Amino acid sequence: MRKRNRPMSTHCAIGIEMEDGSITGCYVHYDGFEEHMVPAIESYIEKNTTTSLYILIARAQSKGGFRSFGEDNDLLDDCEPYVITSDNWSDDHMGTYAWYLINYNTGLIDTTRRSYG
Numbered sequence: 001m002r003k004r005n006r007p008m009s010t011h012c013a014i015g016i017e018m019e020d021g022s023i024t025g026c027y028v029h030y031d032g033f034e035e036h037m038v039p040a041i042e043s044y045i046e047k048n049t050t051t052s053l054y055i056l057i058a059r060a061q062s063k064g065g066f067r068s069f070g071e072d073n074d075l076l077d078d079c080e081p082y083v084i085t086s087d088n089w090s091d092d093h094m095g096t097y098a099w100y101l102i103n104y105n106t107g108l109i110d111t112t113r114r115s116y117g
Contacts (some may be wrong), residue, residue, distance in 0.1 A: 011028065011032050012028045012099065012100060013028065013096055013098075013100070014026060014028055015057065015084060015089060015102065016053060017102065017110075019104065021086060022085070023089050023101065024054060024085065025061075025084035025085070026060040026065040026083070026084055028068065029067050029076065029094075030068040031069070031070065033097065037100050041053075042107075044056075044069075045107045050102060050103075050104045051104075053102065056073060059075070060073075060075050063075040064076040064080065064081065064082045065078075090112075092114075097114055
């Protein structure tokens with residue numbers, strides 16, 4: 001897939017929604033646009049599981065989130081954790097472009113983009 005010219009710092013949030021409605025999520029700094037994130041999430045779940053993704057997100061929370069999500073799943077190295085839950089899921093997390101919420105049971109991805117104006 002050819003990458004389009006887009007701002008490199010396209011911030012997003014990625015999270016897993018559990019059966020009880022609780023969300024475990026984190027911040028992603030780069031490449032948060034749909035053309036990258038949706039295939040990256042689908043590929044990760046196909047190769048692993050939603051449980052593995054849940055664990056990876058929890059690990060990323062402790063480092064402030066992901067620098068990028070995809071082949072490398074590069075974590076940030078912040079001094080403080082950055083935790084996204086159901087209480088703050090819809091908040092603006094440092095200029096969030098989109099929110100990617102994965103259903104733990106089905107692996108389906110619900111994408112919400114920021115509306116401007």
